[in-house]
Amino acid sequence: MTTLDYKLDLNIPLESLQHVEYVKNSLSPDPVLKPTEIQVDFYSSKELLSDDIALIIKFQGQSDRILRVAVNNMIENLKTCIECLEVFG
Amino acid sequence: MTTYLDTRLKPGKDHYLAIGLEGSANKLGVGIIRHPKGELSDSNKAVILSNVRDTYITPPGEGFLPRDTARHHRNWVVRVIKNALKDAQVAPSDLDAICFTQGPGMGAPLQSVAVAARMISQLWHLPLVGVNHCIGHIEMGREITNAHNPVVLYVSGGNTQIIAYSRQKYRIFGETLDIAIGNCLDRFARTLKISNNPSPGYNIEQLAKKGKNLVELPYTVKGMDLSMSGILEFIDNLAKDLFANKKNKLLVTSDGSKITVEDLCFSLQECLFAMLVEITERAMAHVNSNQVLIVGGVGCNERLQQMMEIMVKDRNGSIYATDERFCIDNGIMIAHAGLLQYRMGDVTDIKDTVCTQKFRTDEVWVKWRLD
Numbered sequence: 525m526t527t528l529d530y531k532l533d534l535n536i537p538l539e540s541l542q543h544v545e546y547v548k549n550s551l552s553p554d555p556v557l558k559p560t561e562i563q564v565d566f567y568s569s570k571e572l573l574s575d576d577i578a579l580i581i582k583f584q585g586q587s588d589r590i591l592r593v594a595v596n597n598m599i600e601n602l603k604t605c606i607e608c609l610e611v612f613g
Numbered sequence: 614m615t616t617y618l619d620t621r622l623k624p625g626k627d628h629y630l631a632i633g634l635e636g637s638a639n640k641l642g643v644g645i646i647r648h649p650k651g652e653l654s655d656s657n658k659a660v661i662l663s664n665v666r667d668t669y670i671t672p673p674g675e676g677f678l679p680r681d682t683a684r685h686h687r688n689w690v691v692r693v694i695k696n697a698l699k700d701a702q703v704a705p706s707d708l709d710a711i712c713f714t715q716g717p718g719m720g721a722p723l724q725s726v727a728v729a730a731r732m733i734s735q736l737w738h739l740p741l742v743g744v745n746h747c748i749g750h751i752e753m754g755r756e757i758t759n760a761h762n763p764v765v766l767y768v769s770g771g772n773t774q775i776i777a778y779s780r781q782k783y784r785i786f787g788e789t790l791d792i793a794i795g796n797c798l799d800r801f802a803r804t805l806k807i808s809n810n811p812s813p814g815y816n817i818e819q820l821a822k823k824g825k826n827l828v829e830l831p832y833t834v835k836g837m838d839l840s841m842s843g844i845l846e847f848i849d850n851l852a853k854d855l856f857a858n859k860k861n862k863l864l865v866t867s868d869g870s871k872i873t874v875e876d877l878c879f880s881l882q883e884c885l886f887a888m889l890v891e892i893t894e895r896a897m898a899h900v901n902s903n904q905v906l907i908v909g910g911v912g913c914n915e916r917l918q919q920m921m922e923i924m925v926k927d928r929n930g931s932i933y934a935t936d937e938r939f940c941i942d943n944g945i946m947i948a949h950a951g952l953l954q955y956r957m958g959d960v961t962d963i964k965d966t967v968c969t970q971k972f973r974t975d976e977v978w979v980k981w982r983l984d
Binding site for chain 2: 526
C-alpha cells in the first residue's frame with residue numbers, strides 16, 4: 525500500500541460563500557482517475573471554520589509528478605469557473 | 614391532440630427555451646432552441662434561435678489531442694455562450710434548461726464544457742440535462758428533415774452506426790468494429806498532409822472529385838458491421854509508395870498511366886461509402902423502412918449522399934440529409950434533444966453530471982416517442 529505523502533492546498537478567495545459553493549459544486553463531481561495515486565478534497569472556508577471567504581482544495585498524491593498534473597488540471601478548470609462568475613455572475 | 618409533453622411549461626408561457634453546449638470532439642458549439650408548446654409536428658416545429666460554433670483546427674498532418682482540444686474549449690466556451698445568447702436575443706432568465714453533451718466523446722473536452730454548464734446552471738438557477746451526443750444528431754436530423762421513422766446512418770469522426778427506432782430505443786443494427794469512418798478519412802488526410810481547414814474530410818472530398826481511376830481496396834463488411842482500420846493501413850501504404858516513387862503494380866492503371874493522390878482519395882471514398890450503402894440497405898430491409906436519414910459530420914459528403922440516393926431510389930424510398938450547420942457537431946442538436954428530455958421530466962442532478970466517454974445510443978430511453 526502506497527502512501528499519499530505529497531500534499532498541496534489551494535486557497536482560492538472568492539466574492540461570496542455562494543460563489544464558493546458554486547465553484548465547489550462545479551469542480552467536485554468529476555472523480556479522479558486513479559484514487560490510489562491521488563486524492564482531492566474540496567472545502568468551503570466555512571466548513572473549516574475560517575473567517576475567510578474561500579474555496580480550499582486539498583491534494584494528496586503519491587508523487588510530485590502526479591500532484592503537479594492534478595493541480596494543473598484543477599487550475600485550468602478553475603479558470604473556466606472564474607470566467608463564468610465574471611461574465612455571468 | 615395529446616399534450617403529454619407539456620407538464621413542465623412555465624406559467625403564462627406558450628413555449629420552452631433551452632441552451633445546448635457541445636464539446637465532445639474538436640468542435641465547440643452552443644445553440645439556443647425554442648419549442649412551441651404541444652407535440653412537435655410538421656406544422657408545430659422547433660425554432661433555432663442561434664447556433665454558434667468554434668472549431669479547433671490543427672496543422673496539416675496532425676490530429677487533435679484531448680488535452681489541446683480541452684484547452685481550446687476552455688478558452689472559448691464563455692465567449693461562445695455569450696455570442697449564442699446575443700444572436701438569439703435571449704436573456705438567461707428566459708431559458709428553461711441547460712443541456713450539455715454527457716457522452717460519448719473525448720473525456721477532457723467533454724469535461725471542460727460540463728464544468729461551464731454546471732457553473733451557469735447554478736448562476737442562472739436552471740436545471741441541467743445531460744444528453745447523449747448520438748441522440749442529439751438523430752433528433753435534430755428528424756426535426757430538420759421531417760423524416761418520421763427513418764433508418765439512421767450516423768457517420769462521423771468518432772462514430773459509425775446504422776440505427777433504427779423500436780419501442781422507445783434507438784437500436785444499433787450495425788456499427789464499426791474498430792475505427793470510425795471519419796477517423797479513417799481524417800487519418801488518411803494526415804498521411805497526405807492536407808489541410809484540416811475547414812475539415813480534413815471536406816478536403817479529401819474535393820480531391821476525390823478530381824480522381825478518375827479506381828484502385829481496388831479491401832472491402833470489409835462483416836455481417837451488419839464494418840471494419841475500416843485495415844483499409845486505412847492498406848491505402849496508407851499505397852500513399853507512402855506513391856510519395857517514395859516505389860514500384861507498386863497497384864499504382865499503375867491498365868492503360869499504363871500513374872495513379873494519383875486524387876485517385877486514392879476517390880478510391881477510398883468509393884470503397885468506404887459502398888460498404889455503408891450495403892449495410893444501410895440491409896437495415897432498411899430488416900425494419901421495412903423506405904426512409905434513410907444521414908447524420909454526423911461525414912453525412913455532409915455529397916458523394917455519400919449521392920451513392921445512398923441511388924440505392925434508396927431503387928427501393929422507392931427517400932433520403933434525408935442536412936447541411937453542415939446540423940451535420941457537423943453543434944450545440945443546437947444538444948439543446949433540441951435535451952429539451953425533449955426535459956419536457957418528459959428528465960433533469961440531471963449536478964452530482965450526476967460526470968461525463969462518460971462510452972455512452973451507447975441504445976442506452977437512452979426515448980420517452981418522447983410513443984410510436
